Each structure stands twice: as structure tokens, then as C-alpha cells.
Amino acid sequence: MTYSIRRPFLKNHKVHDFHQSLSREKRIIESGEHLAVIHQLNIEFEKIGLRIDFDTFEDNYGNDNLSQFKNRAGVDASFNLISIKTGKIVKKGFTIDYKFRDPNAIWDDFLAEVVSQDFIRFNSKKPIVQGWATCKHKINDAILYILPYHKKATLVMREELKKGFEKNRFPLDDRRRKIAKNKGWDTISYVIDWDLLTKVCPNTIIFNYE
Numbered sequence: 001m002t003y004s005i006r007r008p009f010l011k012n013h014k015v016h017d018f019h020q021s022l023s024r025e026k027r028i029i030e031s032g033e034h035l036a037v038i039h040q041l042n043i044e045f046e047k048i049g050l051r052i053d054f055d056t057f058e059d060n061y062g063n064d065n066l067s068q069f070k071n072r073a074g075v076d077a078s079f080n081l082i083s084i085k086t087g088k089i090v091k092k093g094f095t096i097d098y099k100f101r102d103p104n105a106i107w108d109d110f111l112a113e114v115v116s117q118d119f120i121r122f123n124s125k126k127p128i129v130q131g132w133a134t135c136k137h138k139i140n141d142a143i144l145y146i147l148p149y150h151k152k153a154t155l156v157m158r159e160e161l162k163k164g165f166e167k168n169r170f171p172l173d174d175r176r177r178k179i180a181k182n183k184g185w186d187t188i189s190y191v192i193d194w195d196l197l198t199k200v201c202p203n204t205i206i207f208n209y210e
Contacts, residue, residue, distance in 0.1 A: 029059050029076075034098065037146055037153045038077075040209035044155075045081070050090060053080040074138035074158070097132060097140040097158070103148040110145060110154060110197050111178060114165065115188035131189065134165045152208050160201035169200045 042052045057079040060070045070076075074097040081091040101111070113131030132138060138158060145154040164170055170192055180187040198204045 029061050029098075033148075034100075034146070036209050037144065040207055041144070041153070041155060041205070044205050044207050046084060049084050050081050051084055053082050053089075056080040056093075074132060074135075074140035074143075076140075077144075091141070094142070095140040096142050096144045096155070097138065099132070099143055099145045101145075101147050101149070105147070106149055108147065108150050108152065110156075110192045110194065111189045112161065112165075112170070112192055113187060113189045114172075115186070117182075117185040118188060131187070133161055133189075136162070150208075151210065152206070154197075154207075155205040156197065156201050157203045160203060164200040170196065 038052070038057070042054075045051055057077070059077045060067050060075055062068075075095045076098040078093050078095045080089050081094045082088070083090050101107075112133035114134050115128055116131040116135070117129035130136070132143065140158055142158055143154075143156045143161065145156060147153065170190065172190055176191040178189045178191065180189070194206065198206070
């Protein structure tokens with residue numbers, strides 16, 4: 001998969017800082033703002049005969065080496081999924097990667113990060129680092145994408161999303177490309193329409209929360 005940058009950057013484009021993003025995400029978790037999303041996700045699971053085992057629910061934002069390794073691998077939280085009918089574990093240690101959009105962002109879309117770090121403008125010898133939507137080294141089962149402005153969230157299975165990009169099921173045109181400037185690299189994402197997302201990733205769950 002090849003990516004190129006042809007459009008000029010806007011002078012007022014906000015610089016994306018990964019450390020700030022991680023700190024903001026940690027503050028959201030510590031304050032419990034995300035729990036409304038998790039509880040509504042459980043209701044959505046119940047509609048298909050599953051439930052979250054809250055006794056095994058764990059957010060992963062510790063400062064120890066293992067927690068940091070999991071976080072880099074895309075594991076922000078984990079829990080067992082239980083069959084409502086049998087009470088047995090259907091999936092032990094189901095893992096999710098939280099993706100929070102800016103609470104002031106009014107756009108109702110799914111923005112998939114395909115390139116986390118592109119150094120070409122600064123150092124063409126450095127490799128391109130894949131984003132969370134396409135990275136082969138992420139180990140999470142799903143991505144929980146949250147739009148605070150709209151009180152809307154989406155659970156997307158990671159393998160379905162990654163294969164969608166690998167099989168060129170998502171259009172990668174200039175109109176859909178979003179570029180965030182960083183100090184030394186660029187981050188590239190693409191907007192995916194909700195209808196196409198559910199078609200390519202059939203196990204996607206889209207829901208609103210209070």
C-alpha cells in the first residue's frame with residue numbers, strides 16, 4: 001500500500017501531539033467518562049446474546065512495563081465475554097483499543113489512521129510507521145471508536161478493518177485524506193462512510209450512549 005502527500009498543509013492546522021493525546025485519554029479513563037460507553041456497549045452485546053463480565057473488566061493505563069507494552073500494542077482494556085444463554089465464557093480476555101475523538105469535533109465520521117508516522121518530508125530514510133487501522137503488530141480484538149460530541153460510539157473488529165484496507169475495500173482519495181502535522185513526521189488518516197464500514201466490517205456495532 002502506497003501513500004503520497006500532494007495537498008499543501010493549512011497554516012492554521014492544529015499540530016497533533018501523541019503525548020498530549022495519550023495524557024488526555026488517560027484523564028478520560030481516570031475520570032470514568034468512558035464508563036457510559038462501556039455500559040451501553042454491554043447493552044448492545046446483550047442484543048446478540050452476550051454480556052460483559054464486569055468482574056474481569058480492566059482498563060490498562062498503569063505505569064508499569066507490562067501495562068505500557070499492552071498500551072503500545074493497542075490493548076487499552078480487556079474483559080471476558082459471557083454467553084447469556086449458557087453463562088459460559090465465549091471469549092476470554094476480549095481486548096479493545098480506545099479511540100477518542102476531540103470532544104469539540106463536530107464531524108460525524110469514522111476516521112481511520114493508516115499512517116502513524118510518515119517522516120518523508122523530514123527524513124526519507126526513516127520507515128513509515130503504520131497506523132492503528134492497518135498495523136500488523138497490534139494485538140487488540142476490536143477498536144472502540146468514540147465521538148463525544150455526538151454521544152456516539154462504534155465497535156469495529158480489528159482484523160475486519162485491517163483486511164478491508166489490505167483488499168482495497170476503502171477508497172483512499174484526496175477528498176477523504178486527513179493529515180495531522182507533528183514535530184518531525186505526519187499522521188495520515190482517511191474518512192470511511194458508516195454504510196461502507198458496516199458493509200466491509202459486518203460485525204461492526206454502532207450505537208449512541210447517554
